[in-house]
Amino acid sequence: AVAGLEHPVFTFGLDHTADCTAANLTEADGRPVFDVMVRGEKYAHVELHVYGHHNVLNALAAASAAWALGLPGHAVEAGLASFTGAGRRFEHKGTYHGAEVYDDYAHHPDELHALFTTAKEMGYERLVVAFQPHTYSRTAKLFDRFVEELKIPDVAILAEIFAAREQNTLGISSADLCRNIPGAVYCSTLDKAAEALRQAARPGDLILTVGAGDIYRAGEKLLAGV
Structure with a gap:
């Protein structure tokens, strides 16, 4: 979908070829815990307070946006640690x-x-x-x-x-x-x-x-x- 775009493209996902991905993915009481890796380097360590594979992807999306804006990894860690889910979503x-x-x-x-x-x-x-x-x-x-x-x-x-x-x-x-x-x-x-x-x-x-x-x-x- 991004083929042929002239401006820079930054990707995220669980595929390790993505620019932003998760490493060392485990669970603590069912909640995902992982390192956010950006182009092979550790950007943040995340311990989510929400459940599910889809929330790992959501966290990577948020981390990608933060990285693109120049925010430090500790800000991502704090932000994701405080997120307990949207209303009526688990x-x-x-x-x-x-x-x-x-x-x-x-x-x-x-x-x-x-x-x-x-x-x-x-x-x-x-x-x-x-x-x-x-x-x-x-x-x-x-x-x-x-x-x-x-x-x-x-x-x-x-x-x-x-x-x-x-x-x-x-x-x-x-x-x-x-x-x-x-x-x-x-x-x-x-x-x-x-x-x-x-x-x-x-x-x-x-x-x-x-x-x-x-x-x-x-x-x-x-x-x-x-």
Whole structure:
């Protein structure tokens, strides 16, 4: 995509041919720790407070921009160490009876796959997910994909579809998804979703509320005890 450009091009990525890349990549409590290398020289040592392969790439992008602007490596270290994630992107909401509660805006099957596979690698005993599909049309169009991804969690709780601006002319419900996901629980309201989370939660669980609608309220109700 950059072939033929006349101005200088600076690349980043996990491919070691990139100008900015990661070396000595390990994990501490599931969070990435690595050295940022710029053209073969160590620029910064990074210990992220967010999870996932995609956040390593995000950190390299930020480090590349900082390097191009002439910022010192210690500024990159401090900046990335203080970053705890964007709102509704694997956002830590609190702890409920020994289970950690997070919220994420993921609403497409590809996003669910990335989120769930990352979460399953974090060392928790179980992954408990309360998911709220977004729009009737998307749920119908991607039905089989949603079923496939929602089989990944150990416990799947499905809130009713978030309509957004749509009318349910398709006659579809989250209950239809549940019938295709062994052990899944259907909840017609957010109060019922919060109660299902309360009943499911165990110490050592990772609880995720997931979706682009108002499913985050189920996690907040859980934490508030209402």
